[in-house]
Amino acid sequence: MDVGALIRTTRETAGISQRELAQRAGTSQAAVAKIEAGKTSPTVRTVDRLMGEMNRRVELTGEWIDSGVDRTQIAGALLVSPEVRLSRAASFARSVMQMQKGTMRKRK
Numbered sequence: 001m002d003v004g005a006l007i008r009t010t011r012e013t014a015g016i017s018q019r020e021l022a023q024r025a026g027t028s029q030a031a032v033a034k035i036e037a038g039k040t041s042p043t044v045r046t047v048d049r050l051m052g053e054m055n056r057r058v059e060l061t062g063e064w065i066d067s068g069v070d071r072t073q074i075a076g077a078l079l080v081s082p083e084v085r086l087s088r089a090a091s092f093a094r095s096v097m098q099m100q101k102g103t104m105r106k107r108k
Helices: 003-014 018-025 031-039 044-052 070-079 084-106
Strands: none
Touching: 003 018, 003 031, 003 044, 018 031, 018 044, 031 044
């Protein structure tokens, strides 16, 4: 749920109008309407103030995003010396070049 929808849903649940919320929070009805419509991105402070006027508190959390990288492989690679890592990379590069040559021959 985006911030605008959160404000709108909370306001409607509280049974107050945009104008009333704006008056309580010391802003304009137009500002509340823009936030609810997603036409502006309010600061955390503004969201906290609006939610506070509806007896709600804002709680922010951070969550890990799966980047698709297997960090255990990275950690394992860092356990070996730079020389070993370079040797493995060179071996991998030779294998890729051999596969490319084989593919090139088949295309001809």
